[in-house]
Amino acid sequence: MSKGTLTGRWLMEMFERMSAHFGPCNWWPADSPLEMMAGAVLTQNTNWQNVEKALENLKKARWLSLQTLHRLTERELAGAIRPAGYYNIKAGRLKNLVRFIVERYGTDLSAFLEEDTETLREGLLSVKGIGPETADSILLYAAGRPVFVVDAYTHRILARHEMAEEQSTYHELQSLFMDHLPPDPGLFNEFHALIVRVGKTYCRKKADCGRCPLGRWGPASPLAE
């Protein structure tokens, strides 16, 4: 909350550098909240390019509605999302999520997304196959809540710049952002998107790290010149 702290200033400097380097990311790349939620499940440990193919299959088949996804068999769904990998697991997870929503809120997704943030998060986490990152992605990008999303890139980048311990938990990393930044969904949205962008572009190979807007590996924090 207190952005006057040293950590808060670090984080805002980090944001400004990434933002100046890349410009607006326009996340989440989806045409509807349901597509966003499906994408969140499909992208678990998977390249986004593969997820796009799977989403395209669902759109072409006109299967991207709560009603239809609820009616489909797991086998039918698995066939369509094949390019996303882990397709049997993910078909089950998508069905679990859709069943949870339809049974409690009906086929109007907005009824679910209007719940208060705590209820939403607990509900999502109660679904088998929805973990903290998937739940928080949905909270931020489908429901517009001020919840920071932590992913593998967040962990990697913070650890490499010695802004967090290598063994930090999901909640610890999330608190680093949420305790030191204003609870602004727009800020959290762009911040997470930029972290992924930086991670994909500069954090994969050590050689690329020299061009990273956050500087090279090691204790050089974004504030260090």
Next chain:
DNA sequence: CACCAGGCAAGTA
């Protein structure tokens, strides 16, 4: 050819 990608749950000790 090997390795990785915007996780999660289940199993083992």
Next chain:
DNA sequence: TACTTGCATGGT
């Protein structure tokens, strides 16, 4: 509690 393993396609 703290590791380890299975899940699977498509790009580099």
